[in-house]
Amino acid sequence: MTSDDTPTAPARAVRADVRRNRARLLAAARETFQREGAGASLEGVARTAGVGIGTLYRHFPTRQHLLEALLADAYEELAAAARDLMVAPAPGEALMTWLRTFMARVTVFRGLAASAVVSLRDGRPEGAAARRAMCEAGEALFARAQRAGDAPAGAAFADVLWLTGAIAAVTEREPEAAGRLLSLAAAGMVPGRR
């Protein structure tokens, strides 16, 4: 006996299959992108996942959809990191630590940072919950630094994230430079101008 809300055994099997394929595709994409960057062949990703390219496109209509699904994991981790840092003693230093973590997390493979910048600007529905969670937790950390006088009162957290994403995107092949440019943007390029 089945009601409208209770799926039949075959329907449940189909759903389990869909979930399994999605998980396989994400694992394959992570592995492939780490090796070849975000521009790697999607045919190759599907092959590694053991599914057809049609299945990949049913789950992820575009490359950006696939990248945003991977970013959702990053955003969840970053939301948790921001919450942890809320109790760190120095609010400005805590914000800097988080921004460094953000940069490191969105540069785990070539092309991910550029995709993060797009995802944070466009605000698509994919991965929206994780992105919102990260933005809220990061914003709280930023507001705390503002209250402590460590961050500019008039600035918007979205701009801080955008600027940090931009630095990550241009320095992704040079981690040392990434740290240098972030420090420069944190301290200010022309802080003493009158």
Next chain:
Amino acid sequence: MTSDDTPTAPARAVRADVRRNRARLLAAARETFQREGAGASLEGVARTAGVGIGTLYRHFPTRQHLLEALLADAYEELAAAARDLMVAPAPGEALMTWLRTFMARVTVFRGLAASAVVSLRDGRPEGAAARRAMCEAGEALFARAQRAGDAPAGAAFADVLWLTGAIAAVTEREPEAAGRLLSLAAAGMVPGRR
């Protein structure tokens, strides 16, 4: 009578033709990229210039070569602007004015800023004289701001330019945001951290 150093009349005609084609290709590229962005069809550029695609590739082996030739003009203008600003009364404000001019000049069409970031990092021979002139003049302006205490003593001008290029590249479709992000990087995202 011709010596080895004096080209024959036909050789001179060929050279004039080569120069004319190059000038036509640059004008066509400027026009096409302004309309369609730096990713526009190079076939279309050649067609607008009234030459074959083979001629385009002889002058500019890759799209980046063509973009760097266009950037060379920008760099020469920016070098002149930096020299002019050396006598402006407030060194920090003069540097800011120049950075804003830099951003505006490398965003005259979509994709140019990203190409500028590449050109400033890779330091290819194409357009090297113009790039060097701009970097020297900009560096002098930055050093003056440093001496006035308006810019951080430990920072490198190349990083300032890189950061500004990164902002230009991510905000090229949103000029208001470009100004906001530049101001944020100038004043510092976390200037008060301890």
